[in-house]
Amino acid sequence: MGEADRCEQHELKEEQQHQQQKKKTMTKTLCNNSIATELFFLLCVGASVFIALDPLRLSIISSDPSFHAKLVEQPPLSALRSLPHDTQSRLSSAQKWSVNGLMGPESLALDPQGAGPYTGIADGRIMKWHGPEIGWQEFAHTTPNRSKDFCDQPIGRPLPELIKRETVCGRPLGLRFHKETGDLYIADAYFGLLRVGQEGGEAQRLVSHVGGQPLTFTNDLDVASDGSVYFTDSSTKYQRRNFFLLVLSGDDSGRVLRYDLKSGETSVVVKGGLQFPNGVTLSKDETFLVIAESVTGRLLRHWLKGPRSGETEVLVVLPGYPDNVRLSKEGDHLWVAMHCRRNLFSQLLGSLPRLRRIFLQLPLPFKHVYRLHNGGTPHGIIAKYSTSNGTLLDVFEDVSGNVVKSASEVDEQNGRLWVGSVLLPYISVFDLHDKNAS
Numbered sequence: 001m002g003e004a005d006r007c008e009q010h011e012l013k014e015e016q017q018h019q020q021q022k023k024k025t026m027t028k029t030l031c032n033n034s035i036a037t038e039l040f041f042l043l044c045v046g047a048s049v050f051i052a053l054d055p056l057r058l059s060i061i062s063s064d065p066s067f068h069a070k071l072v073e074q075p076p077l078s079a080l081r082s083l084p085h086d087t088q089s090r091l092s093s094a095q096k097w098s099v100n101g102l103m104g105p106e107s108l109a110l111d112p113q114g115a116g117p118y119t120g121i122a123d124g125r126i127m128k129w130h131g132p133e134i135g136w137q138e139f140a141h142t143t144p145n146r147s148k149d150f151c152d153q154p155i156g157r158p159l160p161e162l163i164k165r166e167t168v169c170g171r172p173l174g175l176r177f178h179k180e181t182g183d184l185y186i187a188d189a190y191f192g193l194l195r196v197g198q199e200g201g202e203a204q205r206l207v208s209h210v211g212g213q214p215l216t217f218t219n220d221l222d223v224a225s226d227g228s229v230y231f232t233d234s235s236t237k238y239q240r241r242n243f244f245l246l247v248l249s250g251d252d253s254g255r256v257l258r259y260d261l262k263s264g265e266t267s268v269v270v271k272g273g274l275q276f277p278n279g280v281t282l283s284k285d286e287t288f289l290v291i292a293e294s295v296t297g298r299l300l301r302h303w304l305k306g307p308r309s310g311e312t313e314v315l316v317v318l319p320g321y322p323d324n325v326r327l328s329k330e331g332d333h334l335w336v337a338m339h340c341r342r343n344l345f346s347q348l349l350g351s352l353p354r355l356r357r358i359f360l361q362l363p364l365p366f367k368h369v370y371r372l373h374n375g376g377t378p379h380g381i382i383a384k385y386s387t388s389n390g391t392l393l394d395v396f397e398d399v400s401g402n403v404v405k406s407a408s409e410v411d412e413q414n415g416r417l418w419v420g421s422v423l424l425p426y427i428s429v430f431d432l433h434d435k436n437a438s
Ligand SMILES: *[C@@H]1O[C@H](CO)[C@@H](O)[C@H](O)[C@H]1NC(C)=O
Pocket: 143, 144, 145
């Protein structure tokens, strides 16, 4: 055997060994692969069973066996792009006005003497501003059963903890003063329509039932000069603490009611068919009501007087989901506060109730679905419309969500906007004459 032959043979052997090795490795990989496939398959089956049965009852609607997803009318998807934006994000320069660090100043009102503002907070109290020297002090509360020990929030009590106590402590939402009597009228989410005199203290309950049925989610009100108090009951099914189920279901049992101060009678003004009627305001001449409908993201006009009395029509399709609506001082403008913008997710699920139901059966935690629905970074929007014809006049946003993470009400006061929020421990104050404001 020559040197070359030996070398060749060696190479051949090496090649054979190499091949064998390769075969072994391949078999091993194949083996591993099939185990991985099987594991993956099992995982998939497991996950599907878990999702289908939701044994830990993680899905948002597992607590609501009667959940029914209703169609929510949406503007066409193509309209999403043309929704008005505040390209300068002007609200991000708003200042924070703390209410002693307490959570949830939603609605703001000045009394007929111009004192205040007064605002209802998350622990059931109504606070009054006494000027920079004295600051905020407790003014009133909405239930005789409210115990300060149990209810008064320490600074930093988390919102879910506060919400758990609302049924006992009360949750004042809309506030309005009667211009002649100086009484404060309060819509409390759990305790109905109430009134408290200028001395404050415990508010007197005026309405808790209508037609033998309890109010479920009293939300906002306005007082007319003829002694009518118009107010919203956002749903006859969902209380405020379940507001997200109300949003997701599109429940349309909401109503607008009228309490007559003289007779003490309550009557139905707009009977059902409303999907989360929220803020309500009378036009300056009191010929119509403007109702902010939260689930559909619209302003409705309900005629009280004139040839169209009793009719309801859409006045504005909003860029987001509104809470309260308020008139400017002269009455020619409407200020609308919106918690968040419309987005692809909310639009699609709104128009596809069956898909929505299936999606909501998935074991997804509340906070993820909430975030998706709100379109990511929480940020408030406020917009100004013509009261007479619903033309958009301006829109303000805090796109970064630095200050105005959400907006529940906006009040125009001497060139400033006060923005209340149920989700923040302060009022945001925006100067309309600031160089940043156009
Ligand atoms: C206060 O508590 C009592 C006793 O628990 C109850 O009967 C009453 O209805 C409560 N009042 C209100 C306004 O919730």
